[in-house]
Amino acid sequence: MRNMDYTKNSPWTEEQIKSSLQENLNPHRYQHVLGVVKASEMLALCHGADPEKARIAALYHDVLKSQKPQWLTDYLKAHGEVPGELALAPSVLHAPAGALYAEHTGGVTDPEILFAIRYHTTGRPQMGTLEKIIYLADLIEENRSYDGVEVLRSLARDDLDRAMLAALEQSIRYLLHRKEHILLISVEARNAFLNQLKERMTGEKSHDEKLAEN
Numbered sequence: 561m562r563n564m565d566y567t568k569n570s571p572w573t574e575e576q577i578k579s580s581l582q583e584n585l586n587p588h589r590y591q592h593v594l595g596v597v598k599a600s601e602m603l604a605l606c607h608g609a610d611p612e613k614a615r616i617a618a619l620y621h622d623v624l625k626s627q628k629p630q631w632l633t634d635y636l637k638a639h640g641e642v643p644g645e646l647a648l649a650p651s652v653l654h655a656p657a658g659a660l661y662a663e664h665t666g667g668v669t670d671p672e673i674l675f676a677i678r679y680h681t682t683g684r685p686q687m688g689t690l691e692k693i694i695y696l697a698d699l700i701e702e703n704r705s706y707d708g709v710e711v712l713r714s715l716a717r718d719d720l721d722r723a724m725l726a727a728l729e730q731s732i733r734y735l736l737h738r739k740e741h742i743l744l745i746s747v748e749a750r751n752a753f754l755n756q757l758k759e760r761m762t763g764e765k766s767h768d769e770k771l772a773e774n
């Protein structure tokens with residue numbers, strides 16, 4: 561891959577990131593990235609997040625998508641990371657590797673952006689707003705078309721947590737159907753969103769009950 565000089569602290573302009581993406585991704589994947597940029601900016605504006613951070617995370621999220629599993633594994637190891645369970649789900653490797661690339665080659669230092677890139681495929685418990693935005697933007701961007709995408713689009717605009725629960729459950733169902741390994745972190749994320757939403761509903765109910773009492 562060209563442009564990989566591992567120079568630290570040399571932030572790229574958006575145009576530099578885009579030209580690196582065009583060199584390294586096929587046109588279809590590049591269009592997907594532009595779709596994620598647009599969707600993540602829209603979600604950031606809906607949910608009070610920083611649209612500029614969303615753009616940067618979205619631009620980088622699939623930067624290493626074309627690299628082979630062995631290359632990605634070596635890249636993670638070269639940066640001191642053990643792939644661990646990810647070895648059983650090689651299509652996820654580009655996410656943590658992409659975060660390392662954004663940091664070490666692109667010079668990105670913002671932890672919210674780096675976490676959003678790292679967890680855009682699996683999710684995780686305790687996700688921050690930018691992480692949820694990139695995870696969902698990846699699934700709802702304008703080039704995606706699958707049964708249920710419109711429902712997820714409107715859910716993502718209305719309520720990030722409910723959309724995350726629906727998206728994680730959709731992803732887990734897809735992996736079950738394909739008899740693929742399901743990384744534990746996604747199951748933990750799904751349970752965390754489920755429990756959080758149950759608590760929220762209980763809280764909302766008792767608030768309503770209190771109002772009714774007065």
Ligand SMILES: Nc1ncnc2c1ncn2[C@@H]1O[C@H](COP(=O)(O)OP(=O)(O)O)[C@@H](O)[C@H]1O
Nearest residue numbers: 649651652680681682698731735741742743746
């Ligand atoms: N929890 C998980 N465990 C194992 N594999 C997963 C998990 N979540 C996602 N994947 C796999 O990672 C693949 C890549 O996801 P993603 O980065 O969103 O790619 P794409 O943009 O091509 O849909 C998914 O198609 C799925 O096979």
